[in-house]
Amino acid sequence: MDCMDCMNEHGPVKIAPMDSAALVKMLVAWYRRSARELPWRQTREPYRIWVSEVILQQTRVEQGIEQYASFLEAFPTVEALAAASVDAVLKVWEGFGYYARARNLHKAAGAVVTELGGRLPRLSSEWLALPGIGRYAAGAIASIAYGERIAAVDGNCRRVLARLFDIRDCVDEKAVQDRLDALAAGLVPAQYPGDFNQAIMDLGAGVCVPGRPRCETCPVAKHCLARAARTQAKIPLRKSKQARPHYDEVVAVIAKRGQYLIGQRPKGGLLGGLWEFPGMRLEAGETHEQGLQRLQELMGIEVEVGGQIAIVEHAYSHFSVTLHVYACRYQSGKAASSGHDELRWVRSTELAQYAFPGTNRKFLRLLC
Secondary structure, three states, rough: OOOOEEEEEEEEEEEEEOOHHHHHHHHHHHHHHOOOOOOHHHHHHHHHHHHHHHHHHOOOOOHHHHHHHHHHOOHHHHHHHHHHHHHHHHHOOOOOOOOOOHHHHHHHHHHHHHHHOOOOOHHHHHOOOOOOOOOHHHHHHHHHHOOOOOOOOHHHHHHHHHOOOOOOOOOHHHHHHHHHHHHHHEEEEEHHHHHHHHHHHHHHHHHHOOOOOOOOOOOOOOHHHHHOOOOOOOOOOOOOOOOOOOEEEEEEEEEEOOOEEEEEEEOOOOOOOOOOOOOOEOOOOOOOOHHHHHHHHHHOEEEEEEEEEEEEEOOOOOEEEEEEEEEEEEEEEEOOOOOEEEEEEHHHHHHHHHOHHHHHHHHHOOOO
């Protein structure tokens, strides 16, 4: 058997070519012994697996368990999800973030019912045709629910593969991602593709973690080329992250005869379809008072600005924000859209019926 030469800080080391079949066998055996007990792993029902994969796209497993249970309680079948209003879906999703996932789930359920007669797809290529389903989710659903021999490759999987094969190129480059995807596709076994994909998921989540991988507990450590080359802590190589911008906003909680003014965000944008209190991002050097005045002019109303009732800090994936929330009393004018699809006056007792972003929910209790 030939060997490859690899360099590290201690000089050249000899690394035996990877025995892929043995690696796959050991990894699947480890998964079957040590798999995390998760509610979506107790079923092969494709709808439930689909819901879990969408939830886990941007959610920690611990929070995902709660979200999974509440979502299926409200919408136990694809027909129930399709029949619900998007507002009802967003309300159940409230607090879990990345709301485009909920909107796409609802839209895809409608497509399944109206275009596919309620029959969920079997092949990953069919899942890809539905809104909000990418290659990873399509591969995961098709392999776990139906046993299709296809890889499910996400960031965790690419990290594991980059270390297993000692790939020292930047994994943010598309060419490198394509290479890793091809390596994953070549490893997926014909007999138990779902178990293999979930084994990679668990390995990346609990053992082959970012920074310092726990090689001493890894079931396939002896097959890992990065470990043999002592490069595992340096892999994967990533691009430097740019500084996340921060914004300040003023928010007006406008009261009129026991009602509050709220607006629905445009359905196609950030936090689309959620309701919020009117607000305005401050320009450079602009004071709170100036921002609130500009908001009034934009909406075509006059309000009496009272005291500040809350300061809310919140971080999104690409920026952070501080909301400066003011109690305001309506004076005159007919409120016009301030970048919202719809405006409504609602009583404090009705606020719980609406889905709000996390930033607004942090001060809602002060009004109810």
